[in-house]
Amino acid sequence: MAVTIKDVARVAGVSPSTVCRALSTPNLVRDETCDRVRRAAADLGYSPNRAARGLITGRTANIGLIVPDLGNPFFPGVVKGIQARAREADYAVFLADTDEDPAAETQLVRTLAKQVDGLVLCSPRMSEQELRGFAAETPLVMLNRRVGRLPAITFANVDGMRQAVTHLTALGHRRIAYVAGPRTSWSNRERARGLRAAAASAGAALVEVGPVLPQFDGGVAAADPVLAAGVTAVIAYNDVIALGLLSRLHARGIAVPAEISVIGFDDIPMAAMVHPSLTTVGLPMESCGRAGVDLLLGLLQDPARYGTTRRELGTHLMVRGSTGAPPNA
Amino acid sequence: MAVTIKDVARVAGVSPSTVCRALSTPNLVRDETCDRVRRAAADLGYSPNRAARGLITGRTANIGLIVPDLGNPFFPGVVKGIQARAREADYAVFLADTDEDPAAETQLVRTLAKQVDGLVLCSPRMSEQELRGFAAETPLVMLNRRVGRLPAITFANVDGMRQAVTHLTALGHRRIAYVAGPRTSWSNRERARGLRAAAASAGAALVEVGPVLPQFDGGVAAADPVLAAGVTAVIAYNDVIALGLLSRLHARGIAVPAEISVIGFDDIPMAAMVHPSLTTVGLPMESCGRAGVDLLLGLLQDPARYGTTRRELGTHLMVRGSTGAPPNA
DNA sequence: TTGAAAGCGCTACCAA
DNA sequence: TTGGTAGCGCTTTCAA
Numbered sequence: 001m002a003v004t005i006k007d008v009a010r011v012a013g014v015s016p017s018t019v020c021r022a023l024s025t026p027n028l029v030r031d032e033t034c035d036r037v038r039r040a041a042a043d044l045g046y047s048p049n050r051a052a053r054g055l056i057t058g059r060t061a062n063i064g065l066i067v068p069d070l071g072n073p074f075f076p077g078v079v080k081g082i083q084a085r086a087r088e089a090d091y092a093v094f095l096a097d098t099d100e101d102p103a104a105e106t107q108l109v110r111t112l113a114k115q116v117d118g119l120v121l122c123s124p125r126m127s128e129q130e131l132r133g134f135a136a137e138t139p140l141v142m143l144n145r146r147v148g149r150l151p152a153i154t155f156a157n158v159d160g161m162r163q164a165v166t167h168l169t170a171l172g173h174r175r176i177a178y179v180a181g182p183r184t185s186w187s188n189r190e191r192a193r194g195l196r197a198a199a200a201s202a203g204a205a206l207v208e209v210g211p212v213l214p215q216f217d218g219g220v221a222a223a224d225p226v227l228a229a230g231v232t233a234v235i236a237y238n239d240v241i242a243l244g245l246l247s248r249l250h251a252r253g254i255a256v257p258a259e260i261s262v263i264g265f266d267d268i269p270m271a272a273m274v275h276p277s278l279t280t281v282g283l284p285m286e287s288c289g290r291a292g293v294d295l296l297l298g299l300l301q302d303p304a305r306y307g308t309t310r311r312e313l314g315t316h317l318m319v320r321g322s323t324g325a326p327p328n329a
Numbered sequence: 330m331a332v333t334i335k336d337v338a339r340v341a342g343v344s345p346s347t348v349c350r351a352l353s354t355p356n357l358v359r360d361e362t363c364d365r366v367r368r369a370a371a372d373l374g375y376s377p378n379r380a381a382r383g384l385i386t387g388r389t390a391n392i393g394l395i396v397p398d399l400g401n402p403f404f405p406g407v408v409k410g411i412q413a414r415a416r417e418a419d420y421a422v423f424l425a426d427t428d429e430d431p432a433a434e435t436q437l438v439r440t441l442a443k444q445v446d447g448l449v450l451c452s453p454r455m456s457e458q459e460l461r462g463f464a465a466e467t468p469l470v471m472l473n474r475r476v477g478r479l480p481a482i483t484f485a486n487v488d489g490m491r492q493a494v495t496h497l498t499a500l501g502h503r504r505i506a507y508v509a510g511p512r513t514s515w516s517n518r519e520r521a522r523g524l525r526a527a528a529a530s531a532g533a534a535l536v537e538v539g540p541v542l543p544q545f546d547g548g549v550a551a552a553d554p555v556l557a558a559g560v561t562a563v564i565a566y567n568d569v570i571a572l573g574l575l576s577r578l579h580a581r582g583i584a585v586p587a588e589i590s591v592i593g594f595d596d597i598p599m600a601a602m603v604h605p606s607l608t609t610v611g612l613p614m615e616s617c618g619r620a621g622v623d624l625l626l627g628l629l630q631d632p633a634r635y636g637t638t639r640r641e642l643g644t645h646l647m648v649r650g651s652t653g654a655p656p657n658a
Numbered sequence: 659t660t661g662a663a664a665g666c667g668c669t670a671c672c673a674a
Numbered sequence: 675t676t677g678g679t680a681g682c683g684c685t686t687t688c689a690a
Contacts (some may be wrong), residue, residue: 002443047439047440047443048443049384049443049444050382050390050443050444051381051383051443051444052380052384053380054380055381055384059384060380062423062444065424070399070405070408070409070412071405071406071409071598073402076399076405077400079399079424079426080399080400080426080428083399083424083426083427084427084428087433092423092425092440092441092444093424093425094391094421094422094423094424095394095408095412095422095423095424096412096416096421096422097408097409097412097413099409099413100583110376111376111421112381112421114331114376114377114378114379115379115380115391115421118655143646214599216602243602247602247604250604251604269400269545270599273545273572273573274576274603275575275576275579275580287345310354311517321648
């Protein structure tokens with residue numbers, strides 16, 4: 001078995017209590033003793049058993065992270081941000097991928113809740129009611145979704161859409177399509193809302209296509225209806241859909257942006273790598289992860305203060321090759 | 330605080346020991362008692378504290394997973410496979426992303442080792458020596474790398490390259506470039522070795538370009554040297570590099586596959602989504618994750634038997650649009 | 659400044 | 675078939 005605090009105590013010639021103190025509150029221990037203990041610990045390669053510690057302190061130093069689909073290029077950035085911030089704060093991360101299944105999500109929350117101090121839920125699929133229930137039991141922060149006053153980090157979807165529309169109308173576009181993501185998705189609703197508002201105030205016509213699955217094939221499928229709608233520009237719910245659009249437009253011999261402009265949302269890595277490169281609304285994904293952990297840590301320290309904190313992170317339009325002036329401008 | 334086994338015992342009117350048995354070995358408990366306990370547990374919403382259990386059983390029911398970079402599209406598939414298999418076996422997964430930093434990897438292994446029953450290391454960056462050291466202390470399986478006889482799941486890199494070369498020579502190619510990945514990468518060495526052997530036995534000339542970073546920009550940078558080498562086909566260390574190649578070739582107005590054929594390795598999702606779609610050697614990533622967990626579970630049960638088990642998973646060439654006959658065939 | 663002892667939640671053993 | 679007891683590794687009183 002692994003080396004325990006007793007082994008260190010024996011080698012250092014002190015009691016286990018002293019070892020514990022030497023390692024956690026050195027100022028309560030005579031310097032010389034402290035040194036001896038530290039040396040023994042180092043020699044033996046001791047590192048404390050966090051589970052045992054958690055049992056008594058009631059603090060596991062673990063956080064749980066639940067994501068719907070790691071394969072979705074939106075998530076790795078967020079997860080990396082969470083990892084990085086958690087590591088800085090000396091927390092370990094339990095990760096679970098639910099495969100977009102709300103039932104699995106619920107079960108996973110139950111299982112994880114016991115072994116972590118708090119949970120970060122990425123774009124949770126579960127119902128508002130369930131979410132509220134869990135939030136009452138376990139410190140929890142949501143990413144990319146808001147439910148009531150529950151702690152959450154979100155992106156400025158509405159403002160992102162405003163930026164996209166401003167860009168398009170400045171170029172001269174007057175008729176724009178929106179390829180909608182899933183009706184049940186919080187961010188789709190936000191983006192659609194922002195887009196409608198921006199189009200209305202800019203005096204541009206808006207045609208909604210879909211909803212489609214937020215995947216490459218969804219975009220492929222949406223391209224023909226978009227073309228049929230007689231628009232000069234299209235904004236997709238997200239980049240993956242936009243990439244599908246681009247692919248199908250290319251296959252049909254439609255030039256982008258000469259004949260139609262395309263805008264995505266998220267700024268996933270591939271967006272900058274395709275031809276033409278994709279104009280898109282960029283989300284600070286790593287910051288989102290970090291902010292999520294920060295909020296969770298705050299929540300653990302001072303639930304009253306952070307219990308209803310919601311932060312919205314700014315978004316920024318990345319203008320690239322897929323947008324230009326409309327055909328007959 | 331959470332509800333403990335004592336609470337359940339009190340409500341059910343039995344001793345904690347009985348609660349424990351009723352829940353874990355019901356056949357040692359009278360049916361009626363068992364029912365009473367279960368009901369009490371359900372009423373109170375009891376679920377056992379796995380950390381406390383682990384303390385005594387010496388089994389945490391957690392596995393640790395360390396990956397170098399979740400942003401690399403190679404990993405999500407593997408991680409999903411691991412998650413899925415772990416969940417089936419009722420294990421939870423600690424995930425750590427090391428950001429390609431070997432030092433972080435070492436530290437993370439140390440930290441995680443205490444709270445898990447075993448570790449899965451994805452394409453580990455650390456030295457052979459360190460790896461051997463850790464393997465002596467903690468059950469551990471490597472994915473995508475072999476070191477001596479340590480337990481590992483790998484892909485048939487050599488055979489994949491044979492398939493790629495066979496495909497190209499069948500089309501008539503006689504002069505092929507290889508864009509190498511990092512010298513330090515185990516899979517790059519394997520792939521290069523397989524490629525050299527296959528080219529030699531097929532009588533094709535091989536030109537090596539690079540090494541380049543295994544990223545899109547690496548591929549972009551490699552395109553010009555490849556063109557200068559006067560080859561009719563190029564095989565990249567991985568898909569991400571191949572995508573960069575494709576992009577730069579497009580920018581220079583070189584038609585693929587009319588003027589040059591391109592093959593990648595991995596079959597990441599984007600490979601099928603670009604124009605022309607990328608011919609590539611497909612790796613069963615989810616299977617790799619599942620196999621890794623299976624091997625780890627075997628290792629935990631019977632270290633002697635599985636201590637040196639290494640499995641190689643088959644690879645399959647996915648022929649797509651980026652390969653064709655050479656220009657003057 | 660240090661050590662002894664109690665106990666976190668749980669399981670395993672021995673008696674009954 | 676059940677309960678009591680000990681103890682996993684650690685931290686935290688309370689005394690000394």
